[in-house]
Amino acid sequence: MGTRLALYLGLSVLALLLRLLGYLKFAPTGVYLALGILAVGVGLYIAWRKPGLLCGLSPLVGLSALVGGYFLPGVALFLLLGVALSYYGSRDSLSERDQAAVWGWVLVWPVLTLLLLWQVFPALYALWLSLLDRFNFIGQTHFAGLQNYFILLRDPLFGKALSNTFWYVILTVPVGILLGSAVAILLNERLWAQGLFRTLYFLPYITALTAAAAVWKWIYNPEFGFLNYLLNTPGLDWLNRPEGVWASLLKPLGLVPQGFWAGPSLAFVAVMLMSIWHILGYNIVVQLAGLQNIPREYYEAATLDGAGWWQQHRYITWPLLSPSSFFLFTLGLIGAFQVFTEVYILTPTGGVLQDTLTVATYLYNKGFRDSDFSYASAIAGVVFVVILLLTLLQRWVLERRVNYEA
Amino acid sequence: MKPSPFNLALIYLVLGIGGLVMVFPFYWMLATSLKSPQEAQQAQPVWLPQRLQAVNWGAAWRLGQQGGSSWWGGFAAGHSLRFHIYAPQGVPPQVRVPSPPGAFSDPRADSTLITVSYQGQAWVITLHNQAHESFQRLPVVILLSKKYSTYQTELAPDAVRSSGDNWRLELVNVSPGLLGYIFHNYLAAWEAANFARYFFNSFFTAGTQVLGGLLLAAMAAFALARIPFPGKEAVFALILATLMIPGEVLLIPNYILLSRLGWIDHYPALIVPWLASVFGIFLLRQFYLSLPQDLFDAARIDGASYLTQMLRIALPLSVPGLVTYGIFSFLGAYNALLWPLIVTNSPQMRTVQLGLQVFIGEAGSDFGALMAASTISILPILIGYFLAQKQFVQGVARSGIK
Structure with missing residues (x-):
């Protein structure tokens, strides 16, 4: 009985979801009828097995809600009233397991509905959008197959965004993890004022990126910025330097790398610097939690064996921190594809020649400035696949090296 | 291992x-955020802004009092204000209220009556609000x-510029009051x-999102941790699968959904799409799994339903x-x-x-x-952090164990 009630509930909720999607013109209005009829059928079956006023009323209510809902979307909500009637009609004969089945689903459905509506369906819809030729709110769209993806492959700006993302990962993630681990190790030495230090390092992370970027933009200011005063480089416009840093560094040696190998622009390096500053507190807290999981005995044993401070951290701490380092690396990798706020505040116009373009800013520009939702969805699709592959690859390569013991 | 004093010093350093x-x-x-525009735009950084120097606070208080309020300043209708410039007698200073489109100008200040006289050791500039309207800021040039060769103004000017044979002293508000002076920006x-x-x-949006999200996540987490219902594994798998969807993928379709x-x-639009949080479900599920089953069995025997x-x-x-x-989610x-x-x-x-x-x-x-606006914007979070430091750090650290 419990399973039947859960089924009745589930089918009704899904029918409702489909009714909503129909109302929003994502699907033909009629499609919800199929699930609704199934739901009412289950209601009928329950009424047949458990005759009574409430249970008998339930399919009637359900059917009228279904039909009424076809014309007036709100009426479909009464499908749930039908389920409730069935539940109250058969409540006295519900076993412990039936109760569990019903209540388990009742408690899970709200979240599940939201996830289906705002995550699962949109993800699939984005995939569909990326296959249309040019979707925005005006004009006709046509199915274009993989056309957007082919254009994307040859899009120099997307290449720029990807190479920036690549350099971002290469430069910020390892530096962030190393610095974070180092500070965490030092902080873990049972210091006086440990809390104070932790606060100092942690504050940037809880600060909103918008405000933080505003401050950094001020620090990077070419005329009055503090950084130029500190480095004694008056007038250096950090955020307006499009040439690649590798190219600038290697120029004295007579080497001029081109394109991708010219490296990220100085402006993007400035963005990275700020990002490291911002994320460091998080890395430290995660690594501190990792450190606290390492048993003290290991260090005591190592001390007895005559291992020094450096050796202990090299051969005990670092390997045993690898799970949390691995976690931070994965997170940094995924985060690199989502760098938006820093870039948007520091270089609102996208920098000189779009030199600070990231995948997220490109997606935003394409979708919400150029109103080309299909192309933007194609970018999102590529990001989805790349992140998925990278995560899988990472697990495959690193899992055997990462030490999960202790 | 206890580091040696030398190493300890190094660590602190x-x-x-x-x-x-x-x-x-x-x-x-x-x-x-406490600097005047001219101080902010210095090649040599100003470490201690004028507005933080106690010397100026007395004058700000006094002038604010004459204008209307010692704390917040302002220039009330009918009030007079005496501003001193301590200097030997010589060419009288020219005083005017800057008019639009100058920066920091207030059209209501235009009808201010200005008289300049030399009294004692100083030039006294008397400003009188002869209009019937009070206003907050009285800018003066x-x-x-x-x-x-030497002169000393009662209140330090916000900017000193060279203008032909004159020094052009600018005050964004000659009647600031103490707090109005310090927190001008x-x-x-x-x-x-x-x-x-x-x-x-x-x-409002973050609060609703957190409260609603907490309730929904707690419900789902409780069901997933404590109620044996058919299909539980499938639900869990679906929730896990949504973790694979990067946030960017959802921007466009969710925007279209919202617009329809x-x-x-x-x-x-700011609340509903992010109400259901997989992270919250995992975190709370972990919590509920760690509670002893006996607790729930006892409640069940006493007749408590799952909801109870x-x-x-x-x-x-x-x-x-x-x-x-x-x-974590409020942040x-x-x-x-x-x-x-x-x-x-x-x-x-x-x-x-x-x-x-x-x-x-x-x-x-x-x-x-x-910078003042930036400070204002992060203030609530900073205050929250200092009130609930432990929970903040835990919230962030826990996210690492998902």
């Missing part, structure tokens, strides 16, 4: 330098001959943009977990920029971060006001 680098932007933000920023509304929007719902530029078990046992026991997750909602940027258009719907982003574009080179 390294951590101290690192800590200084980490907090420097905060110091710089705060310092700039004083042209003082460069022939004066904050008041300017607060008035320039509707931050009160932005704060309401941010707190007619929710663009309305509160639900959840409300009376699981929820009260998981308050630390709820707080942790609540802080995310409050600090978000991209989503509010996409789903709102009108100024009344801006959140604090979006308002700040717009303000950054508008403020131009008024760095003091810009």
Whole structure:
């Protein structure tokens, strides 16, 4: 009985979801009828097995809600009233397991509905959008197959965004993890004022990126910025330097790398610097939690064996921190594809020649400035696949090296 | 292992330098927010702004008192104000109230009656509000001959520029009051943009999102941890699978969904899409799994339904977990920029971060006001952090164990 009630509930909720999607013109209005009829059928079956006023009323209510809902979307909500009637009609004969089945689903459905509506369906819809030729709110769209993806492959700006993302990962993630681990190790030495230090390092992370970027933009200011005063480089416009840093560094040696190998622009390096500053507190807290999981005995044993401070951290701490380092690396990798706020505040116009373009800013520009939702969805699709592959690859390569013991 | 004193000193040194680098932007933000425009735009950084120097506080208090209020200043109708310039007698200073389109000008200040006389050791500039209207700021420009070798103004000018044979002394407000003087940029920023509304929007949407999200996540987590129902594994797998969807993929379709719902530029657009949080479900599920089964069995024997078990046992026991997750999700909602940027258009719907982003574009080179606005925007989170430090750090650390 419990399973039947859960089924009745589930089918009704899904029918409702489909009714909503129909109302929003994502699907033909009629499609919800199929699930609704199934739901009412289950209601009928329950009424047949458990005759009574409430249970008998339930399919009637359900059917009228279904039909009424076809014309007036709100009426479909009464499908749930039908389920409730069935539940109250058969409540006295519900076993412990039936109760569990019903209540388990009742408690899970709200979240599940939201996830289906705002995550699962949109993800699939984005995939569909990326296959249309040019979707925005005006004009006709046509199915274009993989056309957007082919254009994307040859899009120099997307290449720029990807190479920036690549350099971002290469430069910020390892530096962030190393610095974070180092500070965490030092902080873990049972210091006086440990809390104070932790606060100092942690504050940037809880600060909103918008405000933080505003401050950094001020620090990077070419005329009055503090950084130029500190480095004694008056007038250096950090955020307006499009040439690649590798190219600038290697120029004295007579080497001029081109394109991708010219490296990220100085402006993007400035963005990275700020990002490291911002994320460091998080890395430290995660690594501190990792450190606290390492048993003290290991260090005591190592001390007895005559291992020094450096050796202990090299051969005990670092390997045993690898799970949390691995976690931070994965997170940094995924985060690199989502760098938006820093870039948007520091270089609102996208920098000189779009030199600070990231995948997220490109997606935003394409979708919400150029109103080309299909192309933007194609970018999102590529990001989805790349992140998925990278995560899988990472697990495959690193899992055997990462030490999960202790 | 206990480090040797030398190593310990080294550790403190390294951590101290690192800590200084980490907090420097905060110091710089705060310092700039208290500077006058001219101080902010110095090649040599000004470490201690004039507005923080006690010498000026007395004058600000006195002048504010004459204008209307010792704390907040202002220039009330019928009030007179005496501003001193301590200098030997010579060419009288020329005084005027800057008119639009000058910066910091107030049209209501135009009818101010200005008289200059030499009394005792100083030039006394008497300003009289002969209009029937009170107003907050009285900007003044004083042209003082460069022939004066020494002079001392009662209140330090906000800017001193060279103008032909004169020094041009500018005061953004000659009747500031003590707080009005120190926090001039904050008041300017607060008035320039509707931050009160932005704060309401941010707190309302983030608060609703957190409370609703907590309830929904707690329900689902309780069911997944404590109720054996058919299909549980499938539900769990689905929830796990949504973790694989990067946030960017959802931007466009969710925007379209919202626009078809007619929710663009309305509160639900900021709240509803992110109500269901997989992270919260995992965190709370972990919590509920760690509670002893006996507790629930005992309640069951006493006749408690699953709903009662959840409300009376699981929820009260998981308050630390709820707080942790609540802080974490509030932080995310409050600090978000991209989503509010996409789903709102009108100024009344801006959140604090979006308002700040717009303000950054508008403020131009008024760095003091810009930094003041930035400080205002992060203040609630900083206060929250110092009130609930442990929960903040735990909330972040726990996210690492998902």
